[in-house]
Amino acid sequence: MTKNSIFIRLGRSIITAAGIFLGIAFMCSVFAATAVKAGLPQVQSSIVVESGRAKDIWLVAIGLVVATIGIVNSMLMAVTERYKEIGTMKCLGALDSLVVRLFLLESGLLGLLGAIAGAIVGTGFGLLMQAARNGWGAVGKMGPAFSLKLSITGWLAVAGMMILGVVGFLILRWLLSIVSRGSQRVFSAGSSAIAGAAVGLALGAVLWWDRMTEVLATQQIALGLWTSVGVSILLGAILAVIAAVYPAQQAAKMPPAAALRVEI
Amino acid sequence: MAEVHEYIVRTKDLVKEFILGGTILRALDKVAVDIRRGEYISIMGPSGSGKTTLFNMVGGLDKPTDGTVFIDEVDMAQLDAFELAWLRCRKIGYIFQTFNLIPVMTALENVTLPMVFAGVSSDEAQTRGQQLLETVGLGERLNHKPSELSGGQQQRVAIARAFANNPAIILADEPTGNLDLRTGKEIINLLKQMNRERGVTVISATHDLKMIDVSDRVIWIRDGKIDRVEEREDIDLRVGTVEGEEAG
Numbered sequence A: 001m002t003k004n005s006i007f008i009r010l011g012r013s014i015i016t017a018a019g020i021f022l023g024i025a026f027m028c029s030v031f032a033a034t035a036v037k038a039g040l041p042q043v044q045s046s047i048v049v050e051s052g053r054a055k056d057i058w059l060v061a062i063g064l065v066v067a068t069i070g071i072v073n074s075m076l077m078a079v080t081e082r083y084k085e086i087g088t089m090k091c092l093g094a095l096d097s098l099v100v101r102l103f104l105l106e107s108g109l110l111g112l113l114g115a116i117a118g119a120i121v122g123t124g125f126g127l128l129m130q131a132a133r134n135g136w137g138a139v140g141k142m143g144p145a146f147s148l149k150l151s152i153t154g155w156l157a158v159a160g161m162m163i164l165g166v167v168g169f170l171i172l173r174w175l176l177s178i179v180s181r182g183s184q185r186v187f188s189a190g191s192s193a194i195a196g197a198a199v200g201l202a203l204g205a206v207l208w209w210d211r212m213t214e215v216l217a218t219q220q221i222a223l224g225l226w227t228s229v230g231v232s233i234l235l236g237a238i239l240a241v242i243a244a245v246y247p248a249q250q251a252a253k254m255p256p257a258a259a260l261r262v263e264i
Numbered sequence B: 001m002a003e004v005h006e007y008i009v010r011t012k013d014l015v016k017e018f019i020l021g022g023t024i025l026r027a028l029d030k031v032a033v034d035i036r037r038g039e040y041i042s043i044m045g046p047s048g049s050g051k052t053t054l055f056n057m058v059g060g061l062d063k064p065t066d067g068t069v070f071i072d073e074v075d076m077a078q079l080d081a082f083e084l085a086w087l088r089c090r091k092i093g094y095i096f097q098t099f100n101l102i103p104v105m106t107a108l109e110n111v112t113l114p115m116v117f118a119g120v121s122s123d124e125a126q127t128r129g130q131q132l133l134e135t136v137g138l139g140e141r142l143n144h145k146p147s148e149l150s151g152g153q154q155q156r157v158a159i160a161r162a163f164a165n166n167p168a169i170i171l172a173d174e175p176t177g178n179l180d181l182r183t184g185k186e187i188i189n190l191l192k193q194m195n196r197e198r199g200v201t202v203i204s205a206t207h208d209l210k211m212i213d214v215s216d217r218v219i220w221i222r223d224g225k226i227d228r229v230e231e232r233e234d235i236d237l238r239v240g241t242v243e244g245e246e247a248g
Helices: A002-008 A010-039 A048-079 A083-091 A098-135 A136-140 A152-179 A189-207 A207-219 A227-251 A254-259 B052-058 B081-090 B107-118 B123-134 B150-161 B181-198 B209-214 B232-247
Strands: B007-020 B023-031 B035-038 B040-044 B065-071 B091-097 B169-173 B201-206 B217-222 B226-232
Touching: A010 A098, A010 A227, A010 B035, A048 A083, A048 A227, A083 A098, A083 A227, A083 A254, A083 B081, A098 A227, A098 B035, A152 A189, A189 A227, A227 B065, A227 B107, A227 B226, B007 B201, B023 B052, B035 B201, B040 B052, B040 B181, B040 B209, B052 B065, B052 B169, B052 B201, B081 B091, B081 B107, B091 B150, B107 B123, B107 B169, B123 B150, B150 B181, B150 B217, B169 B181, B181 B201
Parallel strands: B040 B201, B040 B217, B091 B169, B169 B201
Antiparallel strands: B007 B023, B007 B035, B007 B065, B217 B226
16 A cells, blocks of 8 residues: 555655655765775874764754655645545544554655665765775775764663653653543554654764764774664664654544545 | 334434634534434435535544434444444445545455455455445456546445445445436445345435435435435425426
8 A cells, every 4th residue: 555655656755755865865975984084094083083073963963854854844745635535544444543654654665765775875975975085995994984882871871761762652642642532542552662762762862972972083893884874774764754753643633524525 | 103113323412513714603403313224314405504514423524512423322422533443444334425535546455445444354355345346337447546437437436345344334425426417326226226235224415316216214404404304205206396396
């Protein structure tokens, strides 16, 4: 069903995927450049590289935020376009949670495809740029792109944030069900838990970012370019799913009669 | 008649209000209808009289402002989202004026969709879907998309879809509204045939006078109130005059 939906609206699906493609491609090209630069003897752990890296991180973060907002926008379009379809499906016995899952799946799939393409193109582009500037030799002696080494307490803190996130979302879901007197089960327990974990992970990453960059600067453990590609793809898919949460909820919570009345 | 009727749908003091531009519009005003199992009912009335609103209330597609709807003596307001979805899936089949098929799916996929929601295995769904499409005369068109079918054919697919999970009630909202006279007549006959053969209760909101011919009872609704309820025998006399009005 999701597959059909994507193919029949190929044009808009490509735009959705292009958003995450560009964000991830930029991120990967920056990672690739960082990895090559880290391998160059003359610039290793210099102040210039550090400040450049902070700027890069900002640019990457902004790029990803813009890409995510783009997905929210195009998924809202996708939802509005299909109100009638959603209303019909609810008449035929679809649960709200199924409608939500359908849109999350569609967005996640598009995000995954966009991120895979973006990671390949971005990494290739970054490496080519560095090769043009420093020669192929520098690319061969590549250093770490970034590192995920944290102290035990750091990992525990991130894990703790994730657990807090899950608990928080489950409580939120419970509160929502009380407020709406149980009439709207928009989230399944599973999806709230996943959302909570993602938020916890993001918070943990932000709080422990300085620790990560510190490790990154000292290059204690290098995770290669492959890891950066893998992380980017995962991040792209997760961002696409998160971006679809609000539009999907909008779609699911409409009473069928109201959804069927909508004329576009 | 001394026989005791079993009511499949009952409404009690049903009120639905819409707020339009700051004023309250009462679309349904204390509507009480009792519908017997196996009946073919037409809800008739001019546009804006509350037919569709009543249809939405009975089908659980919208919540009434006040009053209750009983389906098989179960109060709809007491059902949670899950039970409501169960009811829509297995108890009620919906047919719409605008067909509302899913455009990205073939006829067969459209018919099997409610079975997927009901958890029917895909093999069984395929066989049953094919049988249903053959019953409505579209055995040759299983893999056509809605855009490749005529209006009448699309409505036939919608009827097959409505019967997917062997519902007890078929709710049809102006099923012939978008069809020409002859196709409309075919659709009405098909509904009547299903009503007779399967014993399913058909409730149809319409202002198509051809519908009167096949109905067991007609509920006339006007300005959100029940105007009158007529049995078939009484109606036969009236058809002539009504058709005369239409011609004139």
